Structures are given as structure tokens and as C-alpha cells.
Amino acid sequence: MDLLPSKEQEEIVASAAAFLATALPTQRTRQLISEASNVDAKAWLAAADLGWFALGLPSDLGGVGCGLADEVLLFREIGRSLAGGPFLATTLAARVAAYGGNSQLCSEISLGGRVGLGVLGPESTLDPGGVVGTLHVVDGDDTELILVATHERAALFTQADLGELVALECIDPTTRLARATTAGAAPVVAVAADVDPVALRGTALVAAELTGIAEATAVLAAEHAKNRIQFGRPIGVNQAVKHPCADMAVRAELALAQTTVAALALDEGRTDAELQCLNALVVAADAAERNAAGTVQVLGGMGFTFEHDTNLYVKRAFLLAQLLGPVRPLLARLVLLPGPQ
Amino acid sequence: MELAFSAEDTAFRDEVRTWLAEHAPRERRPKGGPEMRAFDLAWQRQQFEAGWAGIAWPVEFGGRGLPLTQQLIWYEEYAKLGMKAIDTRFVGLSHAGPTLIARASQEQQANHLPPILRGDVVWCQGFSEPEAGSDLASLRTRAELDGDELVITGQKIWTSYAHLADWQELLVRTDPELPRHKGITWVICDMQSPGIEVRPIHTMDNGADFCEVFYDEVRIPVTNVVGGMNNGWSVAMSTLSFERGTAFTIDQVQLSSTVERLIELARDRALLGDDEIAYALARARADVAALRSLTYLGISRNLRSSEPGPEGSMLKLQWADLYKRIMRLAVEILGPGSLAVDPEGGDIWSELFLLSYGISIGGGTSEIQRNIIAERVLGLPR
Numbered sequence: 001m002d003l004l005p006s007k008e009q010e011e012i013v014a015s016a017a018a019f020l021a022t023a024l025p026t027q028r029t030r031q032l033i034s035e036a037s038n039v040d041a042k043a044w045l046a047a048a049d050l051g052w053f054a055l056g057l058p059s060d061l062g063g064v065g066c067g068l069a070d071e072v073l074l075f076r077e078i079g080r081s082l083a084g085g086p087f088l089a090t091t092l093a094a095r096v097a098a099y100g101g102n103s104q105l106c107s108e109i110s111l112g113g114r115v116g117l118g119v120l121g122p123e124s125t126l127d128p129g130g131v132v133g134t135l136h137v138v139d140g141d142d143t144e145l146i147l148v149a150t151h152e153r154a155a156l157f158t159q160a161d162l163g164e165l166v167a168l169e170c171i172d173p174t175t176r177l178a179r180a181t182t183a184g185a186a187p188v189v190a191v192a193a194d195v196d197p198v199a200l201r202g203t204a205l206v207a208a209e210l211t212g213i214a215e216a217t218a219v220l221a222a223e224h225a226k227n228r229i230q231f232g233r234p235i236g237v238n239q240a241v242k243h244p245c246a247d248m249a250v251r252a253e254l255a256l257a258q259t260t261v262a263a264l265a266l267d268e269g270r271t272d273a274e275l276q277c278l279n280a281l282v283v284a285a286d287a288a289e290r291n292a293a294g295t296v297q298v299l300g301g302m303g304f305t306f307e308h309d310t311n312l313y314v315k316r317a318f319l320l321a322q323l324l325g326p327v328r329p330l331l332a333r334l335v336l337l338p339g340p341q
Numbered sequence: 342m343e344l345a346f347s348a349e350d351t352a353f354r355d356e357v358r359t360w361l362a363e364h365a366p367r368e369r370r371p372k373g374g375p376e377m378r379a380f381d382l383a384w385q386r387q388q389f390e391a392g393w394a395g396i397a398w399p400v401e402f403g404g405r406g407l408p409l410t411q412q413l414i415w416y417e418e419y420a421k422l423g424m425k426a427i428d429t430r431f432v433g434l435s436h437a438g439p440t441l442i443a444r445a446s447q448e449q450q451a452n453h454l455p456p457i458l459r460g461d462v463v464w465c466q467g468f469s470e471p472e473a474g475s476d477l478a479s480l481r482t483r484a485e486l487d488g489d490e491l492v493i494t495g496q497k498i499w500t501s502y503a504h505l506a507d508w509q510e511l512l513v514r515t516d517p518e519l520p521r522h523k524g525i526t527w528v529i530c531d532m533q534s535p536g537i538e539v540r541p542i543h544t545m546d547n548g549a550d551f552c553e554v555f556y557d558e559v560r561i562p563v564t565n566v567v568g569g570m571n572n573g574w575s576v577a578m579s580t581l582s583f584e585r586g587t588a589f590t591i592d593q594v595q596l597s598s599t600v601e602r603l604i605e606l607a608r609d610r611a612l613l614g615d616d617e618i619a620y621a622l623a624r625a626r627a628d629v630a631a632l633r634s635l636t637y638l639g640i641s642r643n644l645r646s647s648e649p650g651p652e653g654s655m656l657k658l659q660w661a662d663l664y665k666r667i668m669r670l671a672v673e674i675l676g677p678g679s680l681a682v683d684p685e686g687g688d689i690w691s692e693l694f695l696l697s698y699g700i701s702i703g704g705g706t707s708e709i710q711r712n713i714i715a716e717r718v719l720g721l722p723r
Binding site: 004005233243246250254255264267280282328335336339 | 604613619620622626630631632642644652655710712714715720
């Protein structure tokens, strides 16, 4: 039992953090808000070159051969960085292609072919025949393929088959949103969850991004509490400010610990892997949302401005928590699963 | 990164599980008094004789000197017995004992450590005072040097099991002229000494394990001072890092079992269809899982570096918040069934619900834990 990264894993983290800081700093993410695409094409290809989209894919399927725990380390950095783009859907889509038997497509995706994410609405369904109903399409406005995943199966659809996309303005300005309604679209390739638990892996990866946000915002709040002087003293001397900062740190640690355990539980084939992954999403979503909200409050007026990054964390946390469907049905499923191992 | 335990750890777990299944007491623990003390000590003696006493204690002090992961495993398996985590043995095994290991003289160690492991004695703690709660360093119980004795006069409060204890780890003020933290001494107090009066305190959960202790010119040999005169603050602080994040394992595993039992209970009563209860149980399940994961993360950090991480205060704080929330949920699920204290069947949810009010106070209030996290981990100004 050792939940800390090994030397090699620490290198994954350091290189990911360095790449994001150089190629996709927040300044660049903000520039992309007003451009046609929210993805920096050069940076995207560079990320593909680094093996990001095939990191957790077994080497015999053309991947890097690392575990979900390694992918979690990467996605934590992505969350922290606020980098925009369909990192999650593309990573999961490579698996759908690989486990669905389309190695050519898997290779195209791994090499930098972006895939958007389709979020099922309450009346929409995904079954072996395909997808029916209304979808929210996230970062799929200019991608050829759209991934749709539930805890039963995952499938890739061509954007054209899903019908016309109606562009919407996303609450998170660094993300592109659209709506599509289909009377029935057949998948290009699909995989059942018992072959590869694509959505469950997605759950752990979203938890990792949310953890990164919880950590980043906890640091922002604590630094501001140390440096902002009012009444002649740093505001952090006041327990009304100090205690929320402590709570943020606790929530970030809990999210980190649980997300790590979830990823390892799936990597090691434990019987409670599904429960641990859902636990991670619940804990990390709560941590990210409350830490981001707490940071706005600690930063005061500055925290409410668009200029400060805090609002981007608030919005991203809100978006991520809904990517795999609303939290309430997930809680209803969580409580019915068998207990921890 | 790995979640699975090593082959040695797994073999150790099997051994612990087998032994506990065969030897754990089957009779119910007496609710108080000398019978409870005798029960706890007999159980300790049984563990000692089988080689399970002091799993993480160094070998030279009669312990087994085993790695932290195996201490964790012992606690995890022990927790499944459903026995109380903090009984009359707690201060000796987990507080005074480790302090003596860290700071006492060889003679003091030889006199006091073996009886703790053997289950011969009960220790209690004498830290808090009526005017020194969270602000422990303002304690006023005086000790005057008279020849080779300290003469102690004052009062301690919130001392669990003082009425059943043989020894006390006692903090006294030996030099009122020195700055607050400097004039304190950590001394081994014989609870049978003339001049000591113990009065039990009736608590809101109907417990009577808490006591006030009064000292009227109690004479303690100077040889009972641990770590040197006026060094008591640093001696007291050295205790805190001993168990390095495993101290709450039993409570935490038991809280996880509590949530599982509540889910069963809610299912039996067809309450899982009630969205609010289902969601609250799901969140509780996720939160206790994260608490356990944080314990594992803390132990992982400790295996790499001897510096204690921030987990200690974080675990205590989060455990207390969760405990309260979960016990509140329990009485909601039970409905009118929670009105009877100690109903048939042995489940004592109502008492645990009442006990939960004290959880965020004892062992350092949640407010103090938040100060510690903010100041020592985040570096916020005092």
C-alpha cells in the first residue's frame, strides 16, 4: 500500500505541469475564449506527442501502457491549469476505438484527433442500437466524432449523424457548448462497460480534474488571506477567514486521497472499484465547487471579477460535475452498490 | 502507487483476523466501574500473552517494532469487533506510553512501560483545567519543589477514567516566573497519593467516565519528572506525532461500518426510496471512504518521511464533522425508535447520537484543529 507517486510518476506530473504552464498558460486559455476554436492546435498535437491521449491504454492496443492512476495524475494537472479542450472525451474515445476493434481510429485519435463529448439529457438513451434524444455537446463543435458514455456502454458517433448542432454559450467561457437532437443515430464503434468501463474511468478522471481545481483554489484563498491587509493586519488572522481556508485544504486532501484510491481500485481489479470511483466523484465535485465558492468569498470583490481566475474555476467545476450526467441519479446508484471491499 | 498490501502485510492481516476471531471477548463490556476496568485489563493481558501488545512500540520497550502498515491493519481488524476504540487502556497505550518512550529516563521506562503492555495498570491524562481548555499553556496547577518532592495543589478537569486509574500523566506549573510555555513540567502522578480527590462528571450521553481531579498538597517524588523540570510543554507535544495518522483508524473504520449498517437499516425499512435519505446515505458513504483514503495517504507519506504530515488534525476534524452528521442521520432513519435509550437488540444509536455532541470538543476542539491546519499547514498568520 503506497498512495504516493513513484519517481517515474513524479516525472509524469512534473512534465505535464511544465508543458501546461508553457504551452497552455491561463493567459492563452483566456485568449482562446474569443477565437473560433478554444483549442490551441499546436499545443493539442504536442500533448498527443507526449502520449497524453493513450497514456492509460495497454501497449498491445497501441497505448503507452500506464494505469488509470497515472492518467489521474495528468488530469489533476489539467484541472489545476484550466486548460480548455476535450481532453477527457478524446482520452476515453481512444479506448472505445481500441476496445471496439477499430485500431486505425484509435491511432488517429491518439495522434491528435479531437473527440467531443455528448451529455445525455434526462429523456435521452444510449443502447446497443445507438443514441436517441437530445444531447449537450461539449467541445464537439468542430470535431468529427462525439463520444457518449453511460455506466453500461460507450460509443462514438459522427457529428453529422447526430443532426444539426445548435451552438449555445457555455457557462464556462473556456468550453464550447452545443445542442443536438437525434431521432436515432448508429454508432461508428461501441464498447460495453464489462469489456472496458469507459464511463467509470471517466468518473475517476473528472474527479481528478475536480481535485486539481479544489487544490488550486485552496492555495489561491490561503495566499490571499496571508497577503491582503485590512485593518492593518492580514485578513487571515481572523478565524472567519482562517477557518474556511482550513476547510478548503481538508476538502482538497480528501478529494486527492479518494481519487487516488479510486483509480488504483480500478487498476488493481478490486470488487469495489465502481463504488470507489463514484465516491471519488462525489467527494471531488463537492470539494471543487465549495473551494471555488469559498475562494470567491475570501477574495472579496476581486474574486467576483472576470479578470481574476477564480471565476473560471467556479465555472469549470460546475461544468465538470455535470459532464457525466447529473449528480443525483449518481448518488441514488452509489447507495445501492455493494459495500467497500 | 499501489492500493494492495504487501504479501507480508496480507499474511499479518490473516494472522490478526484468525487470532481476534478466536480470542475476542464474547461477553458484553461492563458499563462502568471496577468491572469495566477489570474487563479492559484482562483483554489487554490476553493480547500481551499472545504477542499482540505494542505492535508499533519499539522492540526494546517490549513492543513488536512492526511497520506502520501493520499497526494500521491491526486497528482495521480490531475495529471490526465493534469494541469501543477508547477504553481505559487508551491513555497508557496511545498517549502516556508513547511519551515515556520518547522522553523518559531508562529507569522510568523500565518501571512503567511493561505494566502498560501487560495490562496491569490504567493511566489517565491530567492536562485540561477549568481555566485552561483550548489554551492549555495557561494551566495553573502549581507544583512547588520541597526537597526531593514536588508539592502539587490545583485542579484538573475532563479526565477520562481518573476514578479507575493508577497513574496520571500530569502537567503542572513549576515556575510561574517563566513565560507560559516554559514553566510547565510533565510528571508521573500516582493516583493513590494522599491529597487527591476524584469527582465524576455526569455527561449528556449519560456517561460517567469523565472526572474532575483535585490536588491538595499532593507529594510526588522529583524522580517522577519526565524530560526535565520546566520542559513539560515540549514533552507533551512530542506525544502527538507518535501514531502518525493511525490514531483514529478504529473510529474511522467503525464509522464506515456504521454507514453500512444504516444503509441496511434504511433498506429494511424501505427508506431508500426517500430521496433525501438515500442521498444523505450516499454522501456519508463517499465521505467515510475519503476519510479512510486520507488515512492511507497519511501513512504513505509517513513511510517515506518521518516528518508528520498535516493529516492528524485533518482526520480529527473531518471525522468529528462526519460522526455528528451520521449519528444525526441515524436517529432520523430510526424515527420514534430512537427515542428509547438502549432499546432491545443492543443498538445504542441514541447514546451515540448524544455522544456525538462531544466528539468535536474532546481531544482538541474542531475550532482549534482548524487553527492548527490554517497556521501550521497553510502558514496563515496567528
